[in-house]
Amino acid sequence: MPKNNPSSSALSAMLAKTVGELVAEDFRRAHVFSQFGIDFCCGGGKALSIACERAGADSDQVLLALNSATLTGTQEDKLNQLPLDELMAYIETTHHQYVREKAPLLIEYAEKMVRAHGKNYQEIIPFAGWIRALVDDLLPHLAKEEQILFPAIRALSQGEHIESCFGHIGNPINAMQYEHEEAGQILQKLHALTNGFTPPEYACTTWRVCYATLAEFEVDLHRHIHLENNILFPKALNLVSA
Structure with missing residues (x-):
């Protein structure tokens, strides 16, 4: 490689980091991962080397693209530095509120499409069903985070002992991550049904x-899941392992 590129040891270290860690350092790296088909939210726990292999991406090309994404103070960098209670408040007021505003619109649009065009273009019938499935997954998910998990994390961050029915904080975190995976799988189905959201x-x-x-x-859901899976949840788990 050219001499002005990072050393081989630095590149090896980057390959060993998880995708989520790299995005947490600079969210613009998410755009690089998207270009190479690398999942940075639900799949953020995989080492970059493994993620490249699974996506069929050339790791050298990915590293070069990542290196060109200069590290400066992005909004996500600032979010990474927030106290946990402020980070959760941001997630609720920004991403949870966004889902609640847009989800009913998606259902309305999809159902209107079926009523108007379902007879002639039957491919939009399963599309509307998957939209409903995505919303039905996400809305209860938000409530569980706001009513159960986030209050528990707030208490832990303030040094309080929590008495709960779920035991270790890792249990509800694992449950939320599993539900993130389910939402990601539904989005993949919608991607396939819509040719990448490209209207005919x-x-x-x-x-x-x-x-x-x-x-x-x-895009918003990817950012939302990234903030939880790769920043909030690891920090919450560190509270009980420290």
């Missing part, structure tokens, strides 16, 4: 708006 030439306005909204929804 004959799509009506509602169809196009629905796909555009869903593409935006996916």
Whole structure:
């Protein structure tokens, strides 16, 4: 490699880090991972070397692209430095609120598409079903975080002893991560059904708006899950292992 590139030891160290750790250092790296088809939210716990292999991506090319993403103070860097109670408040007011605002719109658009075009374009019928499945997964998930997990993490961060029915804090965290995986799998199905949220030439306005909204929804959900899986949850687990 050219002499102005990082040393081989630095590159090896980067390959050994998890995808989630790399994104936590600078969220712009998420855009690099997206370009190479590497899952940085639900799959953020995998070492970069393994993630590259599973995505069929050339690790040298990925490293070069990551190196070009200069580390400066992004918003996500600042979020990484927030106290846990402020980070959870940010997640609730930004990402939880976003889901609650956009989810009903996605259902409305998808169901309108089925009523107007389902007879002629039957591929949108399963699409509407998967939209409903995604929303039905996410809304109870948000409530469990806000009513059970986040209050427990707040108490731990303040040095309080918590009495709970779930035992170790890792138990509800594992449950939330599993539900993140389920949401990610549904998004993958929606990706496949919609050709990457690309409306066909004959799509009506509602169809196009629905796909555009869903593409935006996916970006927000990736950021949402990243903040929890790769920043909030590891820090919460450190509270009980320290």
